[in-house]
Amino acid sequence: MVRVAKDGDGMSACFDCDALGDRQLVDSPTDLEPPQHPPPCKPRVSSPRPPTMYHLFKSIYLHATSKEEYSILLLGLDNAGKTTLLEQIKAAYTPTHPNLRTVPTVGQNVATVSLPPPNPPIYLKIWDVGGQHSLRGLWQSYYTSCHAIVFVIDSTDIGDADIAHLATDAGRNEEHGRLDECRLVLEDVLQNEDAVGVPVLVLANKQDREDCVEVVRIKEGLVRKVFEGEKGGNVRDSRVLPCSALTGTGVREAVEWLCSRVKWNKEARPPVMR
Ligand SMILES: Nc1nc2c(ncn2[C@@H]2O[C@H](COP(=O)(O)OP(=O)(O)OP(=O)(O)O)[C@@H](O)[C@H]2O)c(=O)[nH]1
Numbered sequence: 001m002v003r004v005a006k007d008g009d010g011m012s013a014c015f016d017c018d019a020l021g022d023r024q025l026v027d028s029p030t031d032l033e034p035p036q037h038p039p040p041c042k043p044r045v046s047s048p049r050p051p052t053m054y055h056l057f058k059s060i061y062l063h064a065t066s067k068e069e070y071s072i073l074l075l076g077l078d079n080a081g082k083t084t085l086l087e088q089i090k091a092a093y094t095p096t097h098p099n100l101r102t103v104p105t106v107g108q109n110v111a112t113v114s115l116p117p118p119n120p121p122i123y124l125k126i127w128d129v130g131g132q133h134s135l136r137g138l139w140q141s142y143y144t145s146c147h148a149i150v151f152v153i154d155s156t157d158i159g160d161a162d163i164a165h166l167a168t169d170a171g172r173n174e175e176h177g178r179l180d181e182c183r184l185v186l187e188d189v190l191q192n193e194d195a196v197g198v199p200v201l202v203l204a205n206k207q208d209r210e211d212c213v214e215v216v217r218i219k220e221g222l223v224r225k226v227f228e229g230e231k232g233g234n235v236r237d238s239r240v241l242p243c244s245a246l247t248g249t250g251v252r253e254a255v256e257w258l259c260s261r262v263k264w265n266k267e268a269r270p271p272v273m274r
């Protein structure tokens with residue numbers, strides 16, 4: 001039996017003594033002395049090899065060329081505009097045209113963008129997951145490895161965007177769109193313990209439409225109340241920004257905020273090196 005040492009396991013190749021001894025007995029019929037079993041050979045244990053110049057240069061090269069990669073998770077109700085946003089981010093940072101003819105996402109879409117200077121030299125890996133009710137249970141499996149969450153709101157489908165109104169009699173009779181559903185889903189994200197401390201950017205999307213609610217009302221009437229309410233979870237970095245995923249307005253500002261926040265939070269959630 002031959003044991004061949006693997007590279008770096010500290011032991012050089014060693015031939016098994018029994019096999020060699022048997023063959024010597026058969027090949028030496030004239031031996032008068034009783035057959036002597038050869039002494040077992042000791043495995044030669046070599047000391048760990050010092051790093052070579054190759055390894056040294058390789059690690060310097062990897063250090064100089066690798067970049068930090070942060071994962072960004074796009075969440076929000078179905079039809080909010082997440083996939084359209086992903087297309088606009090790709091188009092803003094890579095030489096591609098956005099595909100704005102989206103279909104409801106069943107599962108996920110993912111894209112990695114490398115930010116050009118003067119942004120910090122990092123990769124953003126952006127995960128767009130389906131927002132339909134039946135798919136929301138999958139979101140939590142992304143929380144532990146994400147570095148920031150973008151919660152996309154359809155600014156045309158949340159009534160007057162004032163959750164205090166929901167509780168009043170006057171409010172009950174009004175048309176709220178999906179305001180209550182949006183509040184509950186956002187609270188659910190903020191309360192998840194795997195997402196504690198993760199920076200959250202709320203995007204008031206579809207600001208290009210005339211029937212949209214202004215960002216300041218969404219901030220004061222919905223987002224601030226959810227974050228400061230009892231289901232708002234722990235303190236975290238957060239921001240509300242207007243955007244139109246369809247026209248691309250506000251998309252770069254959103255990405256820049258995300259870049260600064262993931263870097264800021266890198267002690268708590270370190271990046272992956274690529
Ligand atoms: N006017 C306008 N329409 C938008 C905007 N963003 C998205 N839409 C439209 O809204 C619809 C839904 O967009 P999607 O990006 O597919 O929505 P989604 O959030 O990915 O939906 P799910 O995959 O079901 O979770 C599409 O018809 C988009 O063209 C926007 O900023 N303005």
Ligand SMILES: [Mg+2]
Binds near residue numbers: 084103104129131
């Ligand atoms: Mg989608």
